[in-house]
Amino acid sequence: MKEKQALDMLGALSQETRIRIVRYLVGCGEQGAAAGDVGKQVGATSSRASFHLSTLEQAGVISSERQSRKIIYRANFDRLGGLISFLLDDCCGSHPDIRACCLGQKACC
């Protein structure tokens, strides 16, 4: 993953409403969830949910597909994995402490 892409994803994830959306959509798996459902889950008005969903989509964190009158959003699992790889390898140079810590081989904060 390129730095620019990673920065966009990090920016998109650094917001309370949006990280909740991602957490919910990851939980929904391949099935995804409609914009309205997502909004209800995270306690956002329709326009606010729409704004954050499109921010996440632009950053590549999630993607959407219209299903009749609903729009279904899904987490982009590959991209999320790619971001974590970026942090682990490119940004953190595969530092052994970080890798150990994040793989549960070492206690951390």
Add this chain to the structure above:
Amino acid sequence: MKEKQALDMLGALSQETRIRIVRYLVGCGEQGAAAGDVGKQVGATSSRASFHLSTLEQAGVISSERQSRKIIYRANFDRLGGLISFLLDDCCGSHPDIRACCLGQKACC
């Protein structure tokens, strides 16, 4: 790691100058680097480097220690590992695709 802490770290990392600082400081290891060095490495004026260093420190990504007239910054390896754990486990619910992808067991973006 708590959500608030993770959001702060994600926000801090989602900026070009700052991610370069982190990459450089991770490379410096336990030894760390002085603010001036960091600024030169990332091509920032002293005040700009100072601003970004303090943003990163406030978010817990790095920490500082004065050594005579220099101030030495170091990456917080535990916190970085904690953030990656947060993304992997809490936020992404240990989803198998994401985990496989970020551990190099599966190709991704």
Add this chain to the structure above:
DNA sequence: TCAACATTTCAAGAGATATTGAGATATGAA
């Protein structure tokens, strides 16, 4: 003490981001 060095702090301005409510668009059903 004084000069230099290393870094931070401050104020101002430009630009990005988040929230709100109203209105527009698109789809499906009666």
Add this chain to the structure above:
DNA sequence: TTCATATCTCAATATCTCTTGAAATGTTGA
């Protein structure tokens, strides 16, 4: 076609973020 549903877009506002250059702080050595 008309209505209800689902979602998005828009404009206004408030707030945060980044950059810059100047000035202040703290430290060391002559």
